[in-house]
Amino acid sequence: MKTIENINFHGERVIVRVDFNVPFDNNKITDKTRIDASRETINLILNRGGSVILITHIGRPNGYQKDLSCELIVNAVSEVFEREIIFCRSIIGKEAEKMAKSLKPGQIMLMENVRFYPEEVNGDIEFAKHLSKLGTAYVNDAFGSIHRAHASTAIIAKFFSKKYCGKLLDREVSAIEKVLKNGKKPILAVLGGAKISTKITIIKSLMNSVTDILIGGGMAYTFIKALGGSIGDSICEDDFCEYSIQILERAKQKNVRIHLPEDVIIADAFNNDANRKISKINKIPVGWQGLDFGPESLKIIKPIIINSKTILWNGPLGVFEFDNFSKGTIELGNLVAEATSNGSFSLVGGGDSVLAVKKFGFKNKMSYVSTGGGAMLECLEGAVLPGIRALS
Numbered sequence: 582m583k584t585i586e587n588i589n590f591h592g593e594r595v596i597v598r599v600d601f602n603v604p605f606d607n608n609k610i611t612d613k614t615r616i617d618a619s620r621e622t623i624n625l626i627l628n629r630g631g632s633v634i635l636i637t638h639i640g641r642p643n644g645y646q647k648d649l650s651c652e653l654i655v656n657a658v659s660e661v662f663e664r665e666i667i668f669c670r671s672i673i674g675k676e677a678e679k680m681a682k683s684l685k686p687g688q689i690m691l692m693e694n695v696r697f698y699p700e701e702v703n704g705d706i707e708f709a710k711h712l713s714k715l716g717t718a719y720v721n722d723a724f725g726s727i728h729r730a731h732a733s734t735a736i737i738a739k740f741f742s743k744k745y746c747g748k749l750l751d752r753e754v755s756a757i758e759k760v761l762k763n764g765k766k767p768i769l770a771v772l773g774g775a776k777i778s779t780k781i782t783i784i785k786s787l788m789n790s791v792t793d794i795l796i797g798g799g800m801a802y803t804f805i806k807a808l809g810g811s812i813g814d815s816i817c818e819d820d821f822c823e824y825s826i827q828i829l830e831r832a833k834q835k836n837v838r839i840h841l842p843e844d845v846i847i848a849d850a851f852n853n854d855a856n857r858k859i860s861k862i863n864k865i866p867v868g869w870q871g872l873d874f875g876p877e878s879l880k881i882i883k884p885i886i887i888n889s890k891t892i893l894w895n896g897p898l899g900v901f902e903f904d905n906f907s908k909g910t911i912e913l914g915n916l917v918a919e920a921t922s923n924g925s926f927s928l929v930g931g932g933d934s935v936l937a938v939k940k941f942g943f944k945n946k947m948s949y950v951s952t953g954g955g956a957m958l959e960c961l962e963g964a965v966l967p968g969i970r971a972l973s
């Protein structure tokens with residue numbers, strides 16, 4: 582992939598596919614990390630004489646949806662880039678092209694949510710061609726969507742000879758290579774969170790690169806149930822029990838150590854104020870569910886984290902949104918921060934891990950905090966992703 586590093590954008594109208602899919606609460610942005618993360622790329626283009634046409638998606642709309650309109654992010658984008666943002670309600674067509682062509686160097690135009698058109702997600706070539714008419718060059722900096730063969734993330738690149746990888750995308754890919762290709766051993770992957778079905782397949786692939794895998798959060802209970810343990814009412818995906826046994830066997834063959842929690846904090850309901858106590862993870866009574874990593878588990882995992890030279894962290898170790906069940910995730914953050922300050926390389930990725938890292942003040946204590954969850958995980962699977970292939 583060609584980066585924007587040495588490119589002169591003088592007089593170019595540069596379509597930049599960004600990932601401004603920020604979280605909202607009552608139409609208010611709760612975390613603008615993704616907008617901040619594009620700053621370097623956009624400022625570089627503007628400082629080198631280009632104008633910028635920003636294309637992003639927000640959420641998964643079904644046609645036009647007011648609560649997923651890019652209009653909601655205009656002020657935040659304006660604050661980040663310290664200039665007025667021209668908002669274009671239409672995404673393709675004469676009006677959009679006219680507005681794009683009248684842009685002057687240094688100006689930024691933000692297009693409406695590209696997913697309001699189903700053609701985006703379908704990777705429609707005609708739609709991509711229309712989009713391409715807005716600009717004279719194309720930059721992809723949407724790491725969070727790089728695993729999608731969508732019109733604006735991959736297909737559009739066909740219509741440009743001037744197509745580049747943005748700074749963020751470049752940094753993200755380099756950080757992943759630092760774990761998978763050039764990682765110093767021991768390499769530990771910490772996998773937590775609730776979505777077992779989206780992550781469990783990746784464990785298999787990670788076994789080709791890492792030496793240790795810590796399975797925490799809701800994912801762990803599927804393994805424990807498969808091993809014959811009693812997990813009470815804990816979260817579990819029964820369809821993956823058999824697969825988790827295969828994973829454990831494969832790990833043995835590959836000499837990869839899999840670490841499952843010994844004990845957990847259990848609750849008698851899924852809320853912060855539920856009654857709670859410590860339990861062996863494989864002896865959870867009915868009516869109780871595991872919601873956080875336990876103290877014994879933390880003691881066991883501590884030396885493994887501290888001694889790892891490379892650490893990849895995806896997913897919280899418990900329901901960190903509840904203060905009473907956030908200790909495991911906070912302690913993990915402290916340990917990864919300690920390892921990082923001792924010279925280990927730490928990469929944190931995945932929406933909720935990033936939220937947790939920010940919430941508990943660890944962001945600047947990690948080597949790299951990724952902006953893409955699913956995209957990072959697919960990269961970790963070793964696949965060449967459509968957005969990357971399109972730029973190559």
Ligand code: AMP
Pocket residue numbers: 773774775776777797798799800816871872873895896897898899900901902931933934
């Ligand atoms: P994911 O998006 O798969 O990384 O999942 C993140 C979510 O997993 C967070 O919202 C956590 O609250 C949730 N989570 C972590 N541990 C558990 C658990 N033991 N039971 C239920 N949910 C959990």
